[in-house]
Amino acid sequence: PAPSQDDSDDIIILKSTSATRKQRTVDPNDPADAHLILLAVKASSDIYDSDAEDLPGDCSKQLTSKPELFRNVRWGPAATDMSNEADFPTEPEFSQFVPGRWERLAEGSVRDQKHKLLIKMTSKDGRKLIFKNPPPKDWTDQKALTCLNKRISQQIRRNTDVRFREEVEPYLREERVWINEHLVSGKPGNGWKAFVAEFNVAFAGKVLEGAAAPRPLRTHSSLTKEIERFGKDFYSKGLVPVTKGAK
Known part of the structure; x- marks a missing residue:
C-alpha cells in the first residue's frame, strides 16, 4: 500500500500568522470566548455535513497512519469544486490547527477550523489540486491535530514553493525536569525510541500549569534539538534549563 502522508520524518509545521x-x-x-462562538457561523455542509453519520469503516489509510483518530465523512460539493480560480492560489496559506473546533483570528473574532480541512492550491506545474483532510473525531485530541498539521504542511511543501517559518512550541519547566531526570550523562538512558515514547505518555495531550492548550506530541527530532540546545550548559551537568520567560 502507498505510504500515508503523515508517515514522513519531516516535521515542518507551516505557519502564516504572527499570533x-x-x-x-x-x-x-x-x-x-463562549460569546464569540455564539456569534460565529459554522462552516457549511458544502465541506461535509458535521451532523451526518460517518461512512462505514475507517477513513483511508492512504490519508493517515492513524485512521482511528479521524471521521470517515461524506465530502460535500466544495471538495470537488474547481470553478473559482481565486480558491487555488499558487502561494496557499496555512496556520496550524489549535485544540478545539474554533480558532481566534488576528482581529479578535473566531473561525470554524473545519474550513482548513480542504486545502486548495495551484501546483508548481500549474495543476489545480484539492486535498481532503479528514476531520478529527475529537477536536481537542493533540495526536490527531499533529497528524493534520504534518500532513497539510507536506501537501503545501511538496506542491508549491511556499516555505513558512517553523512554529515551535517551547518546552515548559515540568517537561524539562522530566527530560533531565531521564538522561544519563546528557543522553537517554534507555535509548531514543523509548525516551520519546515515554515522554509523550507523560505529557502529550495534557494541560500543564502555565499552558492554555494541551501539550503537543513531541518527535525524536524535537527532543533531540531540545537536548542539543541545552546539553552543554544544563542537561549534561544534571541541571534543568532556565530560559527567559520560562514557566
Whole structure:
C-alpha cells in the first residue's frame, strides 16, 4: 500500500500568522470566548455535513497512519469544486490547527477550523489540486491535530514553493525536569525510541500549569534539538534549563 502522508520524518509545521498558538486557542468555557462562538457561523455542509453519520469503516489509510483518530465523512460539493480560480492560489496559506473546533483570528473574532480541512492550491506545474483532510473525531485530541498539521504542511511543501517559518512550541519547566531526570550523562538512558515514547505518555495531550492548550506530541527530532540546545550548559551537568520567560 502507498505510504500515508503523515508517515514522513519531516516535521515542518507551516505557519502564516504572527499570533501564537496560545493566542489563537479558544476556550469555550470562558464566557467571553463562549460569546464569540455564539456569534460565529459554522462552516457549511458544502465541506461535509458535521451532523451526518460517518461512512462505514475507517477513513483511508492512504490519508493517515492513524485512521482511528479521524471521521470517515461524506465530502460535500466544495471538495470537488474547481470553478473559482481565486480558491487555488499558487502561494496557499496555512496556520496550524489549535485544540478545539474554533480558532481566534488576528482581529479578535473566531473561525470554524473545519474550513482548513480542504486545502486548495495551484501546483508548481500549474495543476489545480484539492486535498481532503479528514476531520478529527475529537477536536481537542493533540495526536490527531499533529497528524493534520504534518500532513497539510507536506501537501503545501511538496506542491508549491511556499516555505513558512517553523512554529515551535517551547518546552515548559515540568517537561524539562522530566527530560533531565531521564538522561544519563546528557543522553537517554534507555535509548531514543523509548525516551520519546515515554515522554509523550507523560505529557502529550495534557494541560500543564502555565499552558492554555494541551501539550503537543513531541518527535525524536524535537527532543533531540531540545537536548542539543541545552546539553552543554544544563542537561549534561544534571541541571534543568532556565530560559527567559520560562514557566
